[in-house]
Amino acid sequence: MIKIHISTGRKMMMRLFGLSFILLVFTATSSEYQSHELNGQVLHIQTDDGQLSITALADDSFEVFYQPKDIKQLPSFAIDGVAKQTELTISDEASRLTLSAPGIRAQIDKSPLRIRYFRGDKLLLAEHQGFYFDANKRGFSFDLQENEKLLGGGERILGMDRRGQRFPLYNKAHYGYTTESNQMYFGLSAVMSSNKYVLIFDNSARGEMDLGAINSDEMRFEAIGGRTSYIVVAGKTYPELIENFVTVTGKQPLPPRWALGSFASRFGYRSEQEVRDTVKKYQESGFPLDALVLDLYWFGADIKGHMGNLSWDEKTFPTPVKMISDLRKEGVKTVVITEPFILSSSKNWQDAVTHNALVKNPEGNPYQFDFYFGNTGLVDVFDNDARDWFNQTYTTLYKQGVAGWWGDLGEPEVHPADALHNLNGMSATGDEVHNAYGHKWAEQVYQHQVSLAPNARPFIMMRSGFVGSQRYGMIPWTGDVSRSWDGLKPQVELSLQMGLLGLGYTHSDLGGFAGGEVFDPQMYIRWLQYGIFQPVFRPHAQDNIAPEPVFHQGKTKDILRTYVELRYAMMPYNYSLAFENSLTGMPLMRPMFFENEDDVSLIDVKDQYFWGDALLVKPITQANQKEVSITLPKGAWFNFWSDERYEGGKNITLPTDIKLLPVLARGGAIIPMTLPVLSTDDYSTKSLDLHYYADKSALHSTSVMYNDDGKNPHSIRDQAFETLTFNAARQEDESKPDSLVFKLTRTGEFKGMPGSRMVSLWIHNWPQDINQVLVGDKQLPQIKDKTAFLNANRGTRWDSETNTLEVKFGWSGDTSIQVF
Template structure:
């Protein structure tokens, strides 16, 4: 740890902080006693009731821990969330009679000695300060911060209350919300993280049950409360939201790319009862020409009834007599099989005696298997915190995988019922409840890394914790109602989860709960699904979730949505790759674009899909108008379907059409599109359309196409990938488009054939050349579209020049 004296610039920054309203966030009951550089990395501040440990992880990430005096000497629990190691961060230190200042190039921590106060600033801008800091009352321990009046607050995991979540006290206790609609304050995936419109995040590194209070008392207080556990938090700041996404996902881990088939279409319902029914559904997708990559089997695969069979975790051979042959046949058709698993082992299940005898279940106070009643029957719960339980559970997965299962659906993993009296290997039910799904996903992830190191796992779960993304967990929003309110909440849920590192949050397309037949709602939900991370219609079987069973007009529009999803695979896979490298989510809120515009803070109904698309789902029945804000004054956005331009910085009313939702592309964007295939098994990037939206206001831009084999874990790091980087430059009446291929050291690059389509070309070009050689081209005056078939792109870069 390096430390130097405070520079004049940082002294000025401190003066700015001292003048901030946050300077009044003080605790007169806590008294400063001493300061020293701690052994190893970090700094220690002694107070009258304990000590603070302050540890920089990076110039924009700092961790603070308070250890109460009565907890001295107790071992500190390892973090379940944080994977970043503290770095050798240069820190400038100043101490005088009044204060201590610890300053990196970004974050500055200021400790006022009397009254005692800790505040944080970033590059001279005050961020947040402890208000009363640590306290204990009403069986809850808390850490309190002062927030300023104009701040919008985000975070707390999966909720549906509006983008600005300030004013709510959220339970930090993962709990399913069956049949939720437009509003839901408690759901299956809580995260102890708050983010601010001032561009900082506070992550509370404690999984125990509690609350995250985002100023519910309207007194300018942000409060984390828990029944116990570490008093540790990390502050992450940045110049922009991209830097905050980078910081929070460096802190808690990045989401690896899932298998490529995960970006295709899923056939799913609650549920397929037998082998004949499942085969018929897959065959109908193929016969109807609707692309399909996976079929998902709900709980009937292991039992004929909903109740009484959970925990069998083996094929019901009456209903699925040839399951292995069925899955092999599906694979030949390019369709993968995903099965549901739950952590509940019913006392009536075929595995109860085995589980009880082997000691793999949560226990009561006497060490016996803890049993309780819930909807599905009398049950025990697998103790995923116990090594022998993880081994037992994982061996079941291995056996199923050997038979042909390709992906895992982990359901009810909050756990859905988890009595406080239950005891686990590492703590009580309430102490470990919020990390149950996290550890379950870790078990599968680690099992693949150990036993199937050449494969990417597919892990679909509805409950997790900070950092679950690094295990490849793909969360969904739960049992949403089949109604317009259910659709209306989905953008917010996914956008907020993406801000917290969980970029693959998605919904049961069409809605799950209730026997509602609403074709307009179904189509609009699937049209939105094209621009969300996972395309998976799923519902109770009273009304079909699969498009192949809907009436003709609805099926046709659903087919269009699915086919567009497959056409966009090159773009979607590339933005998923970018997420794995930078933490930037695929679904991005408007505030990422207009981070200093107050109005952007609350917008969820319009969002960005990757860097290039602006999407405005239709979420009301019979909508004849849609208000859309086009961000970035001075920019231009083009309608994806008819190329009509729209100016940035303007809010417009547009007229929706039945065939698609309003979708726009940023001027200067490169969007590669593929030929539609029946399954991603048949997908490749050797022949693509490359769309570019030209506009005089964009003098230069860039984009890229990423590809790999779709299955190798961290193919980029392994050198098993290829990239094509795109660039544009407009100068002197000439548009130049560059294509630069790059292949990893362990990858055999393929040749690429691009059909270049340049939009918004007002006049017929005088010439089009590639590397100085003339090319034939077609210019459509009505559509203002230039079309050029480019020469094969091999190992060398190509420069296309369009003389306008």
């Protein structure tokens, strides 16, 4: 017994010694203040170790840039352009400086130099050791407060609250992942705190993030090189915090409206005939389709040996320009994959070498290495000449009619640590810039596409990037997920985490990508049902089992056709979510804790979410589930399919049916919809269905619908859009019969906007027949017969079985509907 105790004690001492060693290695530089100068929006502080600059990027954001002597610095990748104008004040006391902006305050102790950040009187964040570095690593450490929860780090499967975790900052593929992963395709070196700040480590290099794993009350960011700066963003509420974050890092440009439609995608279409047959199958099956995505077979008949050709394989795609044109006439846009690897066996190898397009080895020659697809080089997307060379491919394909770009393997999947990149004359290793590679590639594609087609919106799908990649229109997906129930389970967590930090279009390969030798129709249906309520509807998988719903039979096909039609019917609502995202950064998928910001326990909810503000979605992620438990926020909630009412503020249990994904509408919600079409080419809002979920728990309701031509890249900048606002006010006097005033107002305009609309207002949960309905001062006729009502252009009808009142009328200007 004694020996066992001694052995255990020695192990404990060794562990403690190891921990102490780690802490000693990264002891902070104890900088001492010497002087300061405020120059515009930048506070320059001279210390005995070098200069420190604090820049007010906006009213609520500071960039903090430590510049010790003789330390190589890389540019910022997270910040979007120049700082926004704000007002600063500074006070100088014997022991500290205080820099104040309207929404954030930095308190800087002079000896030793440490910074704390406040919003009002509330302490948000404090440096612990502050900045530290040695010969191998550099980073920052901060105090964590009691009960503070942390989200962030990008794509990881660790639970919503990442406090207590330590994980790599190195974008890396995780093929066939399921329910656990601490390192994936798209990491983000940033966290969002329950104390309502965002902290960004603006460093592209290989590193680690420690959120209280080694020391429970300390957060650390560290890297092997890169930029020694961080950014603090504050906000009063989570939505405001997100808006302040994208004000600094960049707002997502509006995608083309077709990006919200239905995609056909697989690994992969092997011939032009297969592409044409797939589109024909969609048409014959009555499934809407807006885009078809071509994987790597478009430039080579085999998986290996052809990457880098980046031109059509003439044997399998003999008439690609005609194919693209024919698809476009059917409303289907063509998206093609490109990768940044140029194989030495490809047609473009020598041209890439001649034009200095590839990263260099330490001897200054093109760096060649082997990976799964063959012997290769890597395009240096940081180098302007290399970008120009790479852009020739995009120019040619665009002129051939390609409508969108899919950038794959952009971590990069293989990236030699000592590869040399050229950053405007500065040399940087692969390890120093690794995490910004996909970011710079997206920037290149976006800027080039804008120059090619200044009057069109780019579509750019990529699986890796950096903080701020959303400003280049990036649409990420969650990588090569397992085709299994366990692959489906973490998808909500992944999309929510990314959306909180700007990447609001993060979505999954619907149905799962990797493996799966036997088709599981139940899992497939459940995944695609969830996909209707995620940002991009794109089934994609290895083609041993068809990923497209049109190639399945019977109940599977019929159920999913109804859901895809619903996706198109909801386009007015979904497109308004896209508009809101571009205006404010608000993600399309929203976490439960937005509902009650004082209840930090809601941060942990990872299996249900809000789709916009009106709908609550609970994906089914296990087989043969007979019922499901849903946490309802306060207020009234209605089953989206049956209108059954539930009282909120508690957990409820709903029976499940393979035909019905659990979706609930908020009491008081107003959801605009329209007639489904087979392509967004035919989309119109001349006919609108407004679904209002009337409830006395929500006496006043407002909903905003945004609309434009779906194409103009400057519609927000130029105010070339219309805003439709719907307001509902219920009678508050319990002694009187139910009454309602519903107002419709419209502002703004754009070329081609509808001059008038036919509106069907569906008032759900209306408990009684009505005496009269006035549109303006004109009474609508009551039509009891259902068939006669369906054929009428105006009138009212109350359905006693569903307690739904339907009101039909024409709308050409501000209108008020009164229901008595």
